[in-house]
Amino acid sequence: MAKKQYSELKVLLKAQREMLLDEVRAKIAASGEDPGFVNQSKITDDEGLADAAAEMEVAMVIRESQELQEVEAALARIDDGSYGDCSDCGEEIGAARLKANPAARRCLSCQEKYERAQGQLFKAGL
Numbered sequence: 001m002a003k004k005q006y007s008e009l010k011v012l013l014k015a016q017r018e019m020l021l022d023e024v025r026a027k028i029a030a031s032g033e034d035p036g037f038v039n040q041s042k043i044t045d046d047e048g049l050a051d052a053a054a055e056m057e058v059a060m061v062i063r064e065s066q067e068l069q070e071v072e073a074a075l076a077r078i079d080d081g082s083y084g085d086c087s088d089c090g091e092e093i094g095a096a097r098l099k100a101n102p103a104a105r106r107c108l109s110c111q112e113k114y115e116r117a118q119g120q121l122f123k124a125g126l
């Protein structure tokens, strides 16, 4: 893939990062938690947020902060030159998939395998 396309994806990723950051900040502000940056382990370890409503809110914040980490990681990969290669099999992810999901770190078949594995972990209660 040509460098120019990466710079377009970089713009997309940066816009996505801003949007996610805004959402995470807004949710944290709404939940009355410390607006200092999202530390995933801090959120999951915080037993003070045990009621169901708060858990839903926290789950959303965690999901968004994970997306945010994916976006940050993709931007870092563009800078270090490893962007566009599947992190599992090393093959090219493919322009169409990157365009649809610029933060993708795996090719479609590795992503499917990964999600199946995650789904199994989830069902096992982990």
Ligand SMILES: [Zn+2]
Binding pocket: 086, 087, 088, 089, 090, 091, 106, 107, 108, 109, 110, 111
């Ligand atoms: Zn792969």
